Amino acid sequence: MKYLLMIAGDESAAEHANDGCGGWSEEMVERGVVTGGAGLYPPTEATTVRVRENELLLTDGPFAETKEQIGGFVLIDCADLDEAIEIAAKHPAASYGTIEIRPVLEPPPGVV
Amino acid sequence: MTYAEVFRAEWGQVVATLIRMTGNWELAEECAQEACAAALERWPRDGVPDKPGAWLTTTARNRAIDWLRREAVGAAKLQEVAAMTYEPETPAYDVPDDRLRLMFTCCHPALAMEARVALTLRTLAGLSTAEIARAFLVGETTMSKRLTRAKQKIQNAGIPYRVPPAHLLPERTPAVLAVLYLLFNEGYSDVTRGTLTEEGIRLARLLVQLMPDEPEAAGLLALMLFHDSRRSTRLSPDGVLITLDEQDRTRWDSALITEAEHLLDRTLQRRSPGPYQVQAAIAACHAIARTAADTDWPQIAGLYAQLPQTPVVALNRAVAIGMADGPAVGLALVDQLAAGSLAGYHLLPAARADFLRRLDRRTEAAAAYREAAELATTDADRSYLEKRLAEVSVQS
Numbered sequence: 001m002k003y004l005l006m007i008a009g010d011e012s013a014a015e016h017a018n019d020g021c022g023g024w025s026e027e028m029v030e031r032g033v034v035t036g037g038a039g040l041y042p043p044t045e046a047t048t049v050r051v052r053e054n055e056l057l058l059t060d061g062p063f064a065e066t067k068e069q070i071g072g073f074v075l076i077d078c079a080d081l082d083e084a085i086e087i088a089a090k091h092p093a094a095s096y097g098t099i100e101i102r103p104v105l106e107p108p109p110g111v112v
Numbered sequence: 113m114t115y116a117e118v119f120r121a122e123w124g125q126v127v128a129t130l131i132r133m134t135g136n137w138e139l140a141e142e143c144a145q146e147a148c149a150a151a152l153e154r155w156p157r158d159g160v161p162d163k164p165g166a167w168l169t170t171t172a173r174n175r176a177i178d179w180l181r182r183e184a185v186g187a188a189k190l191q192e193v194a195a196m197t198y199e200p201e202t203p204a205y206d207v208p209d210d211r212l213r214l215m216f217t218c219c220h221p222a223l224a225m226e227a228r229v230a231l232t233l234r235t236l237a238g239l240s241t242a243e244i245a246r247a248f249l250v251g252e253t254t255m256s257k258r259l260t261r262a263k264q265k266i267q268n269a270g271i272p273y274r275v276p277p278a279h280l281l282p283e284r285t286p287a288v289l290a291v292l293y294l295l296f297n298e299g300y301s302d303v304t305r306g307t308l309t310e311e312g313i314r315l316a317r318l319l320v321q322l323m324p325d326e327p328e329a330a331g332l333l334a335l336m337l338f339h340d341s342r343r344s345t346r347l348s349p350d351g352v353l354i355t356l357d358e359q360d361r362t363r364w365d366s367a368l369i370t371e372a373e374h375l376l377d378r379t380l381q382r383r384s385p386g387p388y389q390v391q392a393a394i395a396a397c398h399a400i401a402r403t404a405a406d407t408d409w410p411q412i413a414g415l416y417a418q419l420p421q422t423p424v425v426a427l428n429r430a431v432a433i434g435m436a437d438g439p440a441v442g443l444a445l446v447d448q449l450a451a452g453s454l455a456g457y458h459l460l461p462a463a464r465a466d467f468l469r470r471l472d473r474r475t476e477a478a479a480a481y482r483e484a485a486e487l488a489t490t491d492a493d494r495s496y497l498e499k500r501l502a503e504v505s506v507q508s
Binding site: 081 | 220269270271280
C-alpha cells in the first residue's frame with residue numbers, strides 16, 4: 001500500500017527545520033519503503049492558486065490558516081497501515097509535531 | 113437451540129472466515145446472511161447438520177465464489193476465485209484464528225471508538241444494524257452509515273486483517289478489552305439495554321477461549337461475571353437502584369460467582385497483574401462477603417491503590433477508605449476531590465451525601481443528595497437518590 005505522511009507542526013516546529021531526521025531516512029531508504037518526500041519552507045513562503053471562471057486568483061499564504069501547518073512530506077510504500085504507523089511513529093517529528101497518514105488513491109485498472 | 117440461536121453462535125466464525133477468503137467485508141456479511149436464509153429452507157427438511165457452523169461457512173463460501181465469478185473481470189480476480197475454490201473443506205472452519213483476527217481488526221485503534229464498538233457487534237456478535245442502533249440510541253440510518261464508513265476505512269486505509277504480531281500485542285490487546293468492557297458497561301449501567309451486557313460477556317468468553325494465555329482477558333471476564341451475578345438484585349420491582357449494602361445477597365448468582373472466582377484464582381497465579389484483574393479482585397471482595405458488614409474494606413482500598421489513579425478510581429478509593437476508617441475520614445477525602453475533573457459526575461455528591469448521612473449531618477446530606485439526583489443519568493439512579501433525599505429530609 002502507498003501512503004503519504006504529512007508532517008505538521010505549529011510555529012515552534014520551525015526550530016527543528018534543520019535537525020535532519022536522526023537516521024530515520026537512512027533506515028527507511030535501507031528498508032526500501034520510502035519512494036519520495038521533502039522538507040518544506042514555512043507557510044509564510046506559500047502561494048495559493050485558484051482558477052474560477054477562467055480567472056487566476058492568487059493568495060499570499062497557505063490554503064488554511066490553522067495552527068498546525070505542513071512542514072514536510074514523505075511518500076512510502078509498505079505492507080499495511082500497521083507498518084505505516086510504525087514508520088510514522090519512528091520519525092523524529094512525531095515527538096514534537098503531528099503526522100497524518102493518508103492512503104494514496106490507486107487509479108482503477110485501465111486509467112493511467 | 114433455535115435456528116436463530118445457532119446463527120448467532122456461528123455468525124462471527126462464518127463472517128470472519130469469509131473476510132479472510134475474500135478480503136471483502138460487505139460480501140462476507142451478505143454471503144453469511146444468504147447462508148442463514150438457505151439454512152432456514154434446508155434444515156427443516158433435512159435436519160440440522162452435525163456441524164452447523166461448517167455447513168454455513170461452506171454455503172456462504174460457495175455464494176461468495178459465485179458472486180466473484182460473476183464479477184470477475186481481470187485475470188487477477190479469476191485467480192482469486194480459483195484460490196478460493198481450492199480452499200480445503202474442513203480446516204477452514206476449525207481454525208479459531210479467524211474470529212480473533214476479526215476481533216483485533218474491528219478494535220483497531222485507527223478506528224473511532226464508536227465505530228469499533230458497532231463493528232464488533234455487527235460482524236462478530238451478529239447483531240443487526242437495527243439492534244445496534246437501538247442499543248446506542250441512534251437512528252438506524254446513522255448506525256448504518258457508521259458501519260459502512262468503518263468498513264471502508266479498513267479497506268481503503270489498509271488496516272491489516274490479522275492478529276497483531278507479539279510486539280504489538282501489549283498495546284493492541286487493551287484496545288480489544290476496552291471495547292468489550294464498554295459494551296458490558298453500557299448495558300450494565302442501563303438495564304433497558306441489557307443485551308449489551310450479554311454480548312460483552314459472550315465476546316469476553318470467546319476472547320478467553322482464543323487467547324488462553326492473556327491474563328487480562330480472563331481478568332475482564334471474571335470482572336464481568338462478578339458484576340453480572342448481582343444483576344437480578346440491583347433494582348427494586350419499581351425500578352429503583354438498590355446499592356450493594358442493601359442487595360439481597362442470597363439471590364446473587366452463586367454459579368457465576370464460583371466461575372468468576374475460579375477464573376480469577378487461576379489467572380492471579382500467573383503473577384502478571386493488570387487493571388482488569390485488580391478490578392475483578394475488588395468485585396470478588398464484595399461477592400464473597402456474606403453480609404455488607406463483612407466486606408473487607410481495607411483490602412478493597414488497597415486494591416484501588418494499585419489501579420491507575422483516574423479521578424473515578426480516586427473517588428472509589430476514597431469511599432473504600434471511608435468505609436474502613438469511618439465516614440469523617442471518607443468525607444475529608446471526597447471533599448479533596450471535589451475541585452477536580454469530577455465536577456458534574458453524580459457519584460461524587462452521592463458519595464458525599466452518604467458520608468454526611470452516616471455522620472448525621474442531615475441538612476448537608478439532603479443538599480448533596482439533591483445535587484446528585486439532578487446530575488444522575490439514569491432513572492434508576494435518580495429514583496434511588498430521591499428516595500435517600502426523602503429519608504434524610506423526613507428525619508430532620
